[in-house]
Amino acid sequence: MSKLWQARFFTTVNHLRDLPRTTVPEIAFAGRSNAGKSTAINILCNQKGLAFASKTPGRTQHINFFSIGGAHVAMHRHDPINMDELRCLIADLPGYGYAEVSGDAKLHWQRLLGDYVQRRDQLAALVLMMDARRPFTDLDIQMLEWFAPTGKPIHCILTKSDKLTRSEATTTLRQAQAKLDSYVDEEGEGFPFTVQLFSALKRVGIDEATAKIEELVGLNIDPPAPEPESAPEPDPE
Numbered sequence: 001m002s003k004l005w006q007a008r009f010f011t012t013v014n015h016l017r018d019l020p021r022t023t024v025p026e027i028a029f030a031g032r033s034n035a036g037k038s039t040a041i042n043i044l045c046n047q048k049g050l051a052f053a054s055k056t057p058g059r060t061q062h063i064n065f066f067s068i069g070g071a072h073v074a075m076h077r078h079d080p081i082n083m084d085e086l087r088c089l090i091a092d093l094p095g096y097g098y099a100e101v102s103g104d105a106k107l108h109w110q111r112l113l114g115d116y117v118q119r120r121d122q123l124a125a126l127v128l129m130m131d132a133r134r135p136f137t138d139l140d141i142q143m144l145e146w147f148a149p150t151g152k153p154i155h156c157i158l159t160k161s162d163k164l165t166r167s168e169a170t171t172t173l174r175q176a177q178a179k180l181d182s183y184v185d186e187e188g189e190g191f192p193f194t195v196q197l198f199s200a201l202k203r204v205g206i207d208e209a210t211a212k213i214e215e216l217v218g219l220n221i222d223p224p225a226p227e228p229e230s231a232p233e234p235d236p237e
């Protein structure tokens with residue numbers, strides 16, 4: 001069973017000063033509104049209503065955090081989680097590129113997202129969700145170029161691949177990988193950028209995305225067992 005299935009709502013943040021004061025690794029999901037981000041998060045976490053999926057995009061301008069770890073089967077969903085057992089946070093970033101967002105809201109978005117992805121030390125990796133029919137729009141590139149200098153991994157998920165034929169999907173994936181490979185630093189070294197196809201509708205790429213995300217936040221490695229209480233020394237006899 002995927003560890004992502006443990007996800008539960010943690011907090012909502014509208015200003016960087018309110019970011020959770022946690023130290024566990026975070027992974028952030030970014031994408032244009034309508035890219036299929038909420039649908040993908042819900043499928044990966046196996047929970048229908050975790051991230052709000054809607055047909056009227058662009059209404060959320062805040063970062064929603066979900067937690068993995070620290071909650072148990074018997075707990076009520078409103079019970080506080082055990083912070084000692086918190087493993088990682090998932091940050092659902094506000095969708096961008098929604099045409100009707102006003103200038104002020106756009107600026108707010110730019111500061112919130114740009115600052116968050118560039119400065120958040122706990123942020124281990126970025127997942128960039130793009131509609132497979134039109135990946136790498138200007139704002140996707142902006143996101144990618146904000147994050148690239150951190151040297152941390154970006155995993156691109158090409159959503160709604162069911163809208164493409166098999167051969168279109170293959171070509172799209174190859175072109176996306178080539179695009180990512182074209183980024184090199186001053187020494188000519190590539191970046192840790194990966195890409196895959198995904199379809200929530202046809203359930204394509206779920207295992208691949210799950211494995212990648214778990215690896216990026218270290219959920220693939222079990223946490224060290226707690227130190228056992230030191231047992232009394234046996235009597236020398």
Ligand SMILES: Nc1nc2c(ncn2[C@@H]2O[C@H](COP(=O)(O)OP(=O)(O)O)[C@@H](O)[C@H]2O)c(=O)[nH]1
Nearest residue numbers: 033034035036037038039053054160199200201
């Ligand atoms: N065909 C298809 N449609 C999808 C898929 N994933 C999401 N959608 C649709 O795309 C629209 C936007 O999805 P949503 O998850 O709300 O996108 P978000 O704005 O990025 O969170 C909705 O109408 C979804 O039903 C998919 O894998 N295939």
Ligand SMILES: [Mg+2]
Nearest residue numbers: 037038052053
């Ligand atoms: Mg959404």
